[in-house]
Amino acid sequence: MAWNLDFISEEDFKKHVRATIMKYGEKLESYDLKRFNSNLIDPIKLIFDKSVYRTSWEEIVNNEIFRQRDKSNNNDIGYFHQNIFSYFKGCEVPQAGWDVIYRNPDGIQMPDGDIVHTIYVEMKNKHNTMNSASSAKTYIKMQGQILEDDDCACLLVEAIAKKSQNIKWSTKVDGKNVQHRLIRRVSMDQFYAILTGEEDAFYKMCMALPEVINSVVNEEGGVEVPHDTVIDELRKVASLYGDENDELSMAMAVYMLGFNTYMGFGDKIRGELGEDKDGMLKRIYEYVKRLK
Known part of the structure; x- marks a missing residue:
């Protein structure tokens, strides 16, 4: 496919896509049970979600792993949106400010x-993504910049805006409604148009993106698909209670992620599941303790 982006070369675009994907690196490391529970899973929510959405244990665990990875990946997409402009004529991406x-x-x-x-x-x-305090702080920063330099404008650029727009930014500072013609709220497509003079520049970038991502992902030595071991380890814990595929055994394995020190998760578990033969409960406690 012919390259039709005049505002960035194919080589630079591919380089930027590669840099963004490499930022996924640590999130692509395999998840084991310790990493899975590093921020403390809510066992009640996990069990509700599994039952209400009628999914398997494997599906609900994989969904939670995806959610954890996705939370971190939002920062990497922010990197993509911001740092692409370092390749645009006249643009600078400062380290701070x-x-x-x-x-x-x-x-x-x-x-x-x-x-x-x-x-x-x-x-x-x-x-x-901005609360009222953050909005006020940002507006005051822009106001200060315009007072310092009357030959400039300040833009709040949103990658995912409600609609295509380039409007005066109206917000509240100290309880008062404020706006200024040179402090503006701009959607990403309109910002691309300002920089390039092309109304469809952002559209063109979006059309080129999938093929370039696939090209980079499929490069030799590129992105490796992680092998997560969480569900296997949960089943191992569940098997200590009884049957690794039994609903109660798997539920108990999940409960132990968050509640292993809670009152009642000792003698009463033993009572529900039978005698603690061969120190089974002790082994479970020791196994889960290593996850902390």
């Missing part, structure tokens, strides 16, 4: 008719 700075000596026309030569950018993955 602002997410992106764009300078154009020929001038940048704003929707209200102003011409500025620098744009300072704060970037968010989603439109709803």
Whole structure:
């Protein structure tokens, strides 16, 4: 397929995609039971989810592993959205201060008719990730920048905005509604258009992305699919109670992840599941203790 992105070369785009995927590296390490429970699993929720959604133990455990990985991967996608601009003409991605700075000596026309030569950018993955305190702090930062430099605009750029937009950002500071024509809330597609002069620049990037990701993933020595051992280890714990495929045995294995020191999870478990033959309960406690 012919390369049709004028604002970034195919080599640079592929390089950036590769760097983003490499950031997935530590999340692609295999999950064992200790890592799975490192942030303390909620056994009650896990059992509710399994029953309500009518999934198998393997499915619900794999879903939880995916959720844990996905939580970290959001930061990596933020890296993709922000650092791609280091390859755009006139753009800088500073180490601190602002997410992106764009300078154009020929001038940048704003929707209200102003011409500025620098744009300072704060970037968010989603439109709803800022609370009122964070919004006020960011707005005050932008306000201060405009007071310091009257030849600039400040943009809050959202990768996932409610809609395509380039509007004055209205928010609250100290309980008062504030807005300024040079402090704007801009969706990612509109920001790409400002930088490139092409209305469909972001669309073009999105169309090129799947093929480039697949190319990088399939490279020799590329991304390895992890082999997670959580379900096997849970079944091992469950087998100490009885049958590793029995619902109660698996439930007890899950309960022990979070409740092994809770009152009642000793003698009463023994009473429910029978005598503690061969020190079975002790072995379970010792096994789970190693997960902490």
